[in-house]
Amino acid sequence: MWYLSGEPNQTTMQKAVDAFNSANSADKINVTYFQNDAYKTKIKTAIGANQAPTIIYGWGGGGLKTYAEANQVEDLTSWLEQNQDLKKKFFPSSFGAATINGKIYALPNQYVAPIVLFYNKELFQKAGVQPPKSWEDIMSLVKTFNGMGVAPFSLGGQSRWTSMMWLEYLLDRIGGPEVFKAIFEGKPNAWMDPAVIETGTKVQELVSADGFIKGFSSITADSQADQALLFSGKAAMMLHGSWTYGAMKKAGQNFVQNGKLGFVPFPTIAGGKGDPKNGVGNPAAYMSISSKASDKEKESAKKFFKDGILTETVIDAYINSGSVPIVNGIEDKLNTSEDREFLNFVYDMAKNAPNFQQSWDQALSPTAAEALLNNIDQLFLKSITPQQFAENMNGTLGK
C-alpha cells in the first residue's frame, strides 16, 4: 500500500497498519509513504505500467473514473453488499465520489474536509468589524484591513488549487450547484454559463482591490506559508481546507488553543441562487484495490478495509487532530473533544449541506483539471478575462 507522508496522518496510518499486522500475521500490509504532489504522478505512472500497489489511495472522482474505465481497479459493489455493516458505518454521501456508472470502485476513509473561511479574531477585534456575511462585507473588509496595513486574505496562489477554492464557492453561491453539475456531466457550453463569467469577474474585482496578500502567486500551500500569514497576523482571513485547522493548531504557537482562530461559512452573494449552507471540499479520501493484484493480495486488502482502517483508535486520532471522520455515530466523541466548536461546525456542514461539491480538480478528468488549474492561475493574474477563461475551459468539455 502507498500512502501520503506528512503529519498527523502518517503516524495515524502507521499505527493502524502496525495494529492490523500484529493481529493478522498472514495478511501483512506493507506501507510506503510519498509526498502528495509526487504521489499523484507516481501512482498514475505505476498503474499505467501495471506496477500499482494492491491498495490504491486516491480522491475518487475523475481520477478514479480513469482507472475504472481502464479496468485497473476492482469493482467493490457486491463485496459491500455482502458487508452491509461496513457500508453503513460511513456517511452515505461519502460514496458519491467513489461511484462510477452506478458501481462502487473505492472505499471511503479518513475524514470529510470542507473548505472553510478562517479569520484572525484578534485582528477583527482590533478593527472593530464582524466576519463577512455577504460579498459587500468582503469588499468593505478588504478596504478596512488594507487601511490597517494588514493583508485581507492569505492565499497560496502558486499551488493553484488554493485559488480554485474561491471559484468553487463563488460559482455555487452565484449560480447554484447545477452549473458545475452540467460542467461535470460535460453538457455542451456548460462553462459559458453567465454565472461562470460573473464568478471570474468577482475574482478579478477582489484581486484588483488588493484583496489577496502581496505576492500571493509565489506562495505555495505545501510550505504552509499561507497558514503562517494568518496566525502571525499578517493576513486577516483565509479560505482553506478544514485540514489546516490541525496544522495551525500544531504550528501556530497557541493561536488556535487561545481561541484566536475564527471560522465561518462562505458568504452569500446578492441575487445568487446557491444555498449558503452548501459546502465544497473533499467528501473523504478513498482506497481502491488494484485489479492486477493476486487473489491472495486482494483478500488481504479486503480484510484490511474491514478491520484495519477507521478502527476506534484511528477515529480518535483523527478527532484529536481536529478532523471529522466520515463514520456515523461520532457526535458524542465530537462533543467531548477540546476542539468541539470547530468539529461540530465541520460536522454540521458535512451532514446538513443540501449540496456538498467535491473539489473540482478531483471531480474532473485529469486532462480537464490540469487545464482548469492553468486557466485559474491566469485568471488570478488578470492575464485572461473572465470571458476568455470561460471559453478556454469550454474547449475542455468532454476531454
Place this chain on the structure above:
Amino acid sequence: MSNAISTAPRATARIKESRQTEQRKAALAWLTLPALFFFLVFAVIPLAGVLILSFTSWDGIGAIGAAGLDNWFSVLADPGLYNALGLTFLIMIVSWLVQTPISLLLGVFTAGSQRYRAALAVLYFLPLLLSSAAVAIAFKALLDPNFGLATGLGLPFLAQDWLGVPHLALGLVIFVIAWQFVPFHTLIYQGGVRQIPKSLYEAAQIDGAGTIKQFFHITLPQLKYTIITSSTLMVVGSLTYFDLIFVLTGGGPGNSTRILALDMYLRGFRANLMGPASVIAVILVIIGLALALFLQRLGGKDKQGSQLEGL
C-alpha cells in the same frame, strides 16, 4: 654501418606495427558493442517509441489507440506551443549571453596564479555540487516575499514578488540557471586556458602586448573550440532545463516560465495526454539535433586540425 644494422629491424617492426593496428582496429570495433548496445536501448528505442506514441492517443493508463496526425495538428495549432518555444529560445539566448562572458572571465582568472586564487575558485565551484532541486527550493525560500531574505535582513528592495510577476519570474529563472551552471563552464574554460602554451604569452610580452591585448589576440582565438564546446552544452542543455524551473515556478505564474520541456511533462503526466506530449518530445529532439549540428559547423571543417602549428 650502425645505420644499416638498425634500419632493417625498424622496417620489419613497422610492418608488424601496421598489422597490429589493423588487428587493434578490429578489436576496437568489438569494443564499441557495449556502447552501441546502450545507445540502442536507452536512446534509439525510446526515441522510436516516442515517435510512435506521437501518432496515438493514450492517457498513460488505459489502452493505446491510433490517432493519426490528430496530435500533431492539435499541438501545432495550440498557441501554448509557440509560447513555450519562444520562452525556450529566449531563455537559451539570454542564458548564453549571460553565462559565456562570466564563465570565460572566471575561467581565465582561475587558470592563473594569483594570490587566493585557489580559495576563490573553490567558492566559485560550490553551486556545481548542489542538485537543481535543492537550489530551487533554497532560492524559493530565500525569495519568499513575506518570510524570505528581505524580511530577515530588512532589505525592502528585495521584497519583490519574485516568483509572482511574470517578467520577474523569468528573469529570476535565468539568474538561478546562470548561478548554477556558470561554475561548470568556468571549469571547462579553466582547462582550455591551461592548455595554451606559455611561450605564446612570452612572445607577446616581448612584442609589448598588454594583458588585454594578450586576452583578445591569444587567449580568445586559442579558446575557439572550448567556446564552441561550452556553447553547445549550454544551448542544447537549455532545451532540457526542467527540474530547476519545475520546482522553482512550476511554469508559472500563468504560463510565463512554461518552457518546452516543462510543457511536455505537464501535458503528459499532469493532463494525461501522452500523444501531444510525445509530439513535443519529438519537436525537442529535432531542435536539439539541429542546434548541435549548426554549432558543430561553426567550428569549421578543420576540426581535427591543430591550433598549435608552428610551435
